[in-house]
Amino acid sequence: MAELNRSARSTALRAATLALEKKAEDVLVIEIGRASNVADYLVICSGMSDVHVRAVAEFVRRRLSKEGVRSHHTEGAEHGHWALTDFIDVVVHVMQPKVREYYNLEGLWADCPQKRYDELSDPMVDIEDSWGGANEGAQTESREEIA
Numbered sequence: 001m002a003e004l005n006r007s008a009r010s011t012a013l014r015a016a017t018l019a020l021e022k023k024a025e026d027v028l029v030i031e032i033g034r035a036s037n038v039a040d041y042l043v044i045c046s047g048m049s050d051v052h053v054r055a056v057a058e059f060v061r062r063r064l065s066k067e068g069v070r071s072h073h074t075e076g077a078e079h080g081h082w083a084l085t086d087f088i089d090v091v092v093h094v095m096q097p098k099v100r101e102y103y104n105l106e107g108l109w110a111d112c113p114q115k116r117y118d119e120l121s122d123p124m125v126d127i128e129d130s131w132g133g134a135n136e137g138a139q140t141e142s143r144e145e146i147a
Contacts, residue, residue, distance in 0.1 A: 005040050008033070008089030011069050012041035015060050015092050016117050019045045022059040023052070024094065027117040030109045033089075043092045044105055050080025050096075057083035057094045 009031075016027050024045035033040030047053030057077050065071065069087055077083035082095045082103075093105065106114070 005033070005089050008040040011064065011087055011090045012043050014067070014069075015043045015064065015087075015090060016045075018060045018063050019043065019056055019092070019094070020117060022056045024056045025118075026097075026100075028106060029115050029117070030106070031113040032109055035109070035112050039086075039091045040089045041091075042105065042109065043090065044100070045092075045094055046097050046100055047083075047094050048096070053077070053080045053083050053094050053096060057085055057092070060092055060094075061085050
């Protein structure tokens with residue numbers, strides 16, 4: 001199988017960390033690159049209101065931009081139910097829980113390696129360093145560990 005873009009992995013993990021910093025809930029990183037050419041990773045998380053969805057999506061976009069990772073486009077943020085930000089190799093979805101349940105992206109990509117991040121004890125911890133190790137906030141969701 002083709003090797004996935006390490007930079008994309010770093011971007012996905014950084015986006016997950018940033019979403020958690022903005023109090024997003026149920027943060028999930030899915031490695032889809034071996035199953036699709038859409039992107040290498042999806043980051044899916046929940047915002048609890050229209051304002052929260054927009055705030056999380058905008059925070060992730062702005063912070064990654066400051067770090068040199070530019071988004072290709074953002075859509076849906078104006079409505080606040082679901083915001084999608086496309087970073088080419090990484091797509092970040094911020095959704096309200098009912099919208100997330102309805103579209104069930106986790107189920108669509110159930111055969112792909114997934115890691116859930118419910119909280120970070122210290123937002124400054126480099127989540128990538130713990131990807132292969134024991135991160136108390138992370139739970140592997142698939143038969144295959146994301147390496």
